[in-house]
Amino acid sequence: MADSPYNWTEVTVVGAGPIGIELAAALKQSGIPYRHLEAGPVGQTFTWWPHNTTFFSTPERIAIAGVPIQTVQQQNLTGEAYLVYLRQVIQYYQLKIQLYEPVEQLEPVPGGFRLRTRSHGGEQVYYSRKVVLATGGMAGPNRLDIPGEDLPHVSHYFRDPHDYFQQRLLVVGGRNSAIEAALRCWRAGAEVALSYRRPDIQRERVKPALRDDFDTVVREGRMTFLPATAPVEITPRHAVLAQVQDGQVDAGRLTHYPADFVLLMTGYTADMRLFAQAGVQLVGAGQAPQHDPASMETNVPGLYVAGTAAGGTQKQFTIFIETAHADVARIMTALCGQQWQGSYFAGGANRPKPNPYE
Ligand SMILES: Cc1cc2nc3c(=O)[nH]c(=O)nc-3n(C[C@H](O)[C@H](O)[C@H](O)COP(=O)(O)OP(=O)(O)OC[C@H]3O[C@@H](n4cnc5c(N)ncnc54)[C@H](O)[C@@H]3O)c2cc1C
Numbered sequence: 001m002a003d004s005p006y007n008w009t010e011v012t013v014v015g016a017g018p019i020g021i022e023l024a025a026a027l028k029q030s031g032i033p034y035r036h037l038e039a040g041p042v043g044q045t046f047t048w049w050p051h052n053t054t055f056f057s058t059p060e061r062i063a064i065a066g067v068p069i070q071t072v073q074q075q076n077l078t079g080e081a082y083l084v085y086l087r088q089v090i091q092y093y094q095l096k097i098q099l100y101e102p103v104e105q106l107e108p109v110p111g112g113f114r115l116r117t118r119s120h121g122g123e124q125v126y127y128s129r130k131v132v133l134a135t136g137g138m139a140g141p142n143r144l145d146i147p148g149e150d151l152p153h154v155s156h157y158f159r160d161p162h163d164y165f166q167q168r169l170l171v172v173g174g175r176n177s178a179i180e181a182a183l184r185c186w187r188a189g190a191e192v193a194l195s196y197r198r199p200d201i202q203r204e205r206v207k208p209a210l211r212d213d214f215d216t217v218v219r220e221g222r223m224t225f226l227p228a229t230a231p232v233e234i235t236p237r238h239a240v241l242a243q244v245q246d247g248q249v250d251a252g253r254l255t256h257y258p259a260d261f262v263l264l265m266t267g268y269t270a271d272m273r274l275f276a277q278a279g280v281q282l283v284g285a286g287q288a289p290q291h292d293p294a295s296m297e298t299n300v301p302g303l304y305v306a307g308t309a310a311g312g313t314q315k316q317f318t319i320f321i322e323t324a325h326a327d328v329a330r331i332m333t334a335l336c337g338q339q340w341q342g343s344y345f346a347g348g349a350n351r352p353k354p355n356p357y358e
Contacts, residue, residue: 007126013132014037017043038097040099098117169182170194296330
């Protein structure tokens with residue numbers, strides 16, 4: 001393990017999602033020495049999106065570092081297309097990212113922070129005067145903690161509708177991801193049922209087009225909707241569904257629903273361990289890191305948060321790419337000690353100037 005006092009750098013950015021990359025481009029352009037560490041490949045969060053899933057956000061809102069996004073049909077990007085774009089931004093700015101090197105430990109030391117990483121090559125130790133955690137808010141699934149959740153035909157990740165062709169699929173959830181998965185799999189030839197613990201899907205949070213499509217398909221009897229139900233156990237052949245009344249699971253009213261596959265689209269949780277290790281106060285049920293919204297500096301001096309990590313586990317998404325661009329300008333201003341004069345603008349060619357980070 002290398003633990004050398006010469007491993008100091010000025011700033012370390014942890015996470016190479018869109019916001020970490022946008023910040024790295026700003027640091028590079030400003031000539032501030034930095035190190036960039038990423039646990040997996042670039043844009044890891046987008047690598048597990050279902051194939052051919054499109055953004056809700058329009059292209060100009062997810063463009064980063066002043067590099068516009070053009071598409072053939074002027075439509076929203078898929079996750080795959082966005083990964084291509086992120087690679088282009090990195091190549092364009094010649095950003096150096098240490099990939100597949102997760103930070104496992106972060107602790108304040110005199111003059112800065114010590115970071116311990118583990119990669120294929122073993123453990124490494126780095127020192128940094130400032131650290132920015134751009135580690136995202138979707139590190140793992142929101143588990144139900146029910147028996148059978150880890151059986152091989154049960155998954156928290158929807159990858160491809162093709163997998164469920166001519167199979168009985170039970171989808172659990174009532175928001176966009178669950179409804180989109182259910183509809184796509186039904187169209188791909190699966191026999192689909194959707195179980196949701198509330199009496200209805202979350203209409204106010206579901207995209208209108210998806211909602212209408214879902215209503216039509218259910219009304220026509222092509223897909224089964226099982227409202228006010230929740231799985232309490234999954235067996236190799238069934239999901240055991242309990243009735244839910246006033247938010248309470250009634251374990252006395254159980255149905256054995258046959259299913260070849262079960263998709264638990266029950267959301268994702270953030271991993272806030274690095275914040276906690278470093279002494280950041282985590283607030284509320286979502287464990288959002290305490291920080292100054294003007295500078296994004298946490299209650300630990302020198303430690304900053306950027307992007308969706310600032311919301312911890314978000315119940316309702318208020319922090320996403322387009323609302324997080326401004327973090328870059330705020331952090332750069334704090335690091336430079338004066339209003340950052342970067343020329344980026346978040347929205348591509350058609351966004352008003354000057355800098356809308358303000
Ligand atoms: C199906 C789906 C659709 C979505 N649609 C939209 C949309 O339309 N618009 C939108 O803005 N957002 C959308 N999102 C959310 C989007 O994924 C996030 O807004 C975006 O990824 C946030 O960017 P980020 O850079 O803050 O974090 P992330 O992209 O999550 O990046 C965080 C990075 O940090 C890395 N990391 C974490 N821990 C460590 C560690 N210890 N050491 C090193 N690296 C670490 C991760 O590997 C990851 O690459 C959607 C999400 C899903 C699942």
